[in-house]
Amino acid sequence: MAPTDRPVTENTFYVxxxxxxxxxxxxxxxxxxxxxxxxxxxxxxxxxDYADFERSGYWLTVAEVHARYIVPTHYAQQIAARCWxxxxxxxxxxFGYEIVDAATKQVCVTGYSRHVCINHAGSVTKIPESxxxxxxxxxx
Amino acid sequence: MAPTDRPVTENTFYVxxxxxxxxxxxxxxxxxxxxxxxxxxxxxxxxxDYADFERSGYWLTVAEVHARYIVPTHYAQQIAARCWxxxxxxxxxxFGYEIVDAATKQVCVTGYSRHVCINHAGSVTKIPESxxxxxxxxxx
Amino acid sequence: MAPTDRPVTENTFYVxxxxxxxxxxxxxxxxxxxxxxxxxxxxxxxxxDYADFERSGYWLTVAEVHARYIVPTHYAQQIAARCWxxxxxxxxxxFGYEIVDAATKQVCVTGYSRHVCINHAGSVTKIPESxxxxxxxxxx
Amino acid sequence: MAPTDRPVTENTFYVxxxxxxxxxxxxxxxxxxxxxxxxxxxxxxxxxDYADFERSGYWLTVAEVHARYIVPTHYAQQIAARCWxxxxxxxxxxFGYEIVDAATKQVCVTGYSRHVCINHAGSVTKIPESxxxxxxxxxx
Numbered sequence: 001m002a003p004t005d006r007p008v009t010e011n012t013f014y015v016x017x018x019x020x021x022x023x024x025x026x027x028x029x030x031x032x033x034x035x036x037x038x039x040x041x042x043x044x045x046x047x048x049d050y051a052d053f054e055r056s057g058y059w060l061t062v063a064e065v066h067a068r069y070i071v072p073t074h075y076a077q078q079i080a081a082r083c084w085x086x087x088x089x090x091x092x093x094x095f096g097y098e099i100v101d102a103a104t105k106q107v108c109v110t111g112y113s114r115h116v117c118i119n120h121a122g123s124v125t126k127i128p129e130s131x132x133x134x135x136x137x138x139x140x
Numbered sequence: 141m142a143p144t145d146r147p148v149t150e151n152t153f154y155v156x157x158x159x160x161x162x163x164x165x166x167x168x169x170x171x172x173x174x175x176x177x178x179x180x181x182x183x184x185x186x187x188x189d190y191a192d193f194e195r196s197g198y199w200l201t202v203a204e205v206h207a208r209y210i211v212p213t214h215y216a217q218q219i220a221a222r223c224w225x226x227x228x229x230x231x232x233x234x235f236g237y238e239i240v241d242a243a244t245k246q247v248c249v250t251g252y253s254r255h256v257c258i259n260h261a262g263s264v265t266k267i268p269e270s271x272x273x274x275x276x277x278x279x280x
Numbered sequence: 281m282a283p284t285d286r287p288v289t290e291n292t293f294y295v296x297x298x299x300x301x302x303x304x305x306x307x308x309x310x311x312x313x314x315x316x317x318x319x320x321x322x323x324x325x326x327x328x329d330y331a332d333f334e335r336s337g338y339w340l341t342v343a344e345v346h347a348r349y350i351v352p353t354h355y356a357q358q359i360a361a362r363c364w365x366x367x368x369x370x371x372x373x374x375f376g377y378e379i380v381d382a383a384t385k386q387v388c389v390t391g392y393s394r395h396v397c398i399n400h401a402g403s404v405t406k407i408p409e410s411x412x413x414x415x416x417x418x419x420x
Numbered sequence: 421m422a423p424t425d426r427p428v429t430e431n432t433f434y435v436x437x438x439x440x441x442x443x444x445x446x447x448x449x450x451x452x453x454x455x456x457x458x459x460x461x462x463x464x465x466x467x468x469d470y471a472d473f474e475r476s477g478y479w480l481t482v483a484e485v486h487a488r489y490i491v492p493t494h495y496a497q498q499i500a501a502r503c504w505x506x507x508x509x510x511x512x513x514x515f516g517y518e519i520v521d522a523a524t525k526q527v528c529v530t531g532y533s534r535h536v537c538i539n540h541a542g543s544v545t546k547i548p549e550s551x552x553x554x555x556x557x558x559x560x
Contacts (some may be wrong), residue, residue, distance in 0.1 A: 013153070014177075014180070016173060016176065016177050016180070017176055017177075017180065017190075017441060017442065017447075018173045018176060018441065018447050018449055020441050020442035021437060021438065021440050021441065021442070022334075022437065022440035022441070022442075022444045022445075022494075022495055023339055023341070024442045025442075027437075027438050028312070028342040028345060029309055029312040029313050029316070029438055032308070032309040032312055033156060033158045033309050036156065036157055036158060036309070037154075037156050037157075040154070040156070040157065040216065044216075049216070050157075050216070051214075051215055051216040054215075054302075059303055061303070061349070061352075062308040062349050063348070063349055064346075064347065064348050064349065065308060065345075065346070065347050065349075066344075066345070066346045066347075067344065067345050067346075068343070068344050069341070069342055069343055069344065069345075072341075074191075074442075075191055075194075075442055076180065076184075076189070076190070076191040157301060157302065157307075158301065158307050158309055160301050160302035161297060161298065161300050161301065161302070162297065162300035162301070162302075162304045162305075162354075162355055162474075163479055163481070164302045165302075167297075167298050168452070168482040168485060169298055169449055169452040169453050169456070172448070172449040172452055173449050176449070194442075199443055201443070201489070201492075202448040202489050203488070203489055204486075204487065204488050204489065205448060205486070205487050205489075206484075206485070206486045206487075207484065207485050207486075208483070208484050209481070209482050209483055209484065209485075212481075214302075215302055293433070294457075294460070296453060296456065296457050296460075297456055297457075297460065297470075298453045298456060313436060313438045316436065316437055316438060317434075317436050317437075320434070320436070320437065320496065324496075329496070330437075330496070331494075331495055331496040334495075354471075355471055355474075356460065356464075356469070356470070356471040
């Protein structure tokens, strides 16, 4: 369940037709993309835009991803992707996610992803302090 | 250029990271998806929701698609997808598209797609009159 | 590491350009798709084609997916996707995966996915005995 | 129809589950990806690997793409993607495509894509002579 002791952002969107599969539901791989878009939204809202982060010479590479599928979603369904920070360390960050129906708030998919900060040469490095402090805002 | 004598809808969204490629730009195949989402939005706005259309036993299968790439777009760029009906006939419909930067309105990609109405048995059939009349609304 | 006490299949393919992202590497969501293609290949090789399984009225819906990213891959790199059965029960099956460089055999990504058998009405049901016995072949 | 006066390459693959949609067929946007993979294969076979081309400082950016959909394809269907060069000029190249059923050779989708050579600074430039001469091999 989404935590109540820290910022949780929510971006809403419609399931695209291309994202459905022959089962008539949203293909499970798309939630990994929804997670990514949710953390883009999170950092945008927090004032730590990931596009800027990247331009300043860093990447948050994905080290691990996990999803649990509870209820399927369908074409044109309006979805909300909740995102929060599970853990923020000097070199790593873990985001948590809930994909819910935008109207009923039923939880459809949950998950998390763990990221490691690297520079554009590919070396693991500390997350730059400015980005870190913005992202730390509101965390317990 | 988007026509001025008929309805043109516009839905805005951010380019997703997954949609970029190793050139650092939005991969060209994604615009075909943006076109699709634009016509979903068009029919939703016009009151002829495509999800309902499908549930009533029909599909608008894609017969042809064309895209012309003018200016590349990038991750996190806010994009607007313009959509209009080029031609509406009893069994076919052609949509036109412009993908523009949401802020500057610079046209990045243009295109069209041609669709044929089929029933769920796969036979070409007339577009149901109720959907047709709703979609015809505002056309010259 | 891939187990040695049971069948492990391997299908090889090239990373597609569309699968790369602005980091210049294969986007992490694509490995979820490689996993899927690997289990399609596994069942095909074992003689329990998933397309037939589906046509006979069943689906193996995805309940959980996990991926760990170790080494990035790149456009045009030849990859092998290893797949095996972790656990097979009357209603569920768990597949394990390793994505390796086809030439060097370096392990790039590992993961697993857990599936539940449902019928086309959406109810959880026993995996049909014929498919189960074919898939059980070679398991300890 | 694929021309008979020049090289035509053919790469075969299975339709992936993720590539299907709620119509139960391969989503039309995937053929744009099949086209891309077909021209990757073409250049690989001709000895003018696109990955090397890119590493040497150039890109073939996509200026235009067109697809005509004739017969749908389905999950696990084995497909062959035929590719050839329609026109090769000093700065541009146009590829033609046919997606056929690998067994019956029925033509399912046809198309073309037009590309412009740019350097990594984004300027239109001449295709390097070495790559051009390799690609010109076998053309009338």
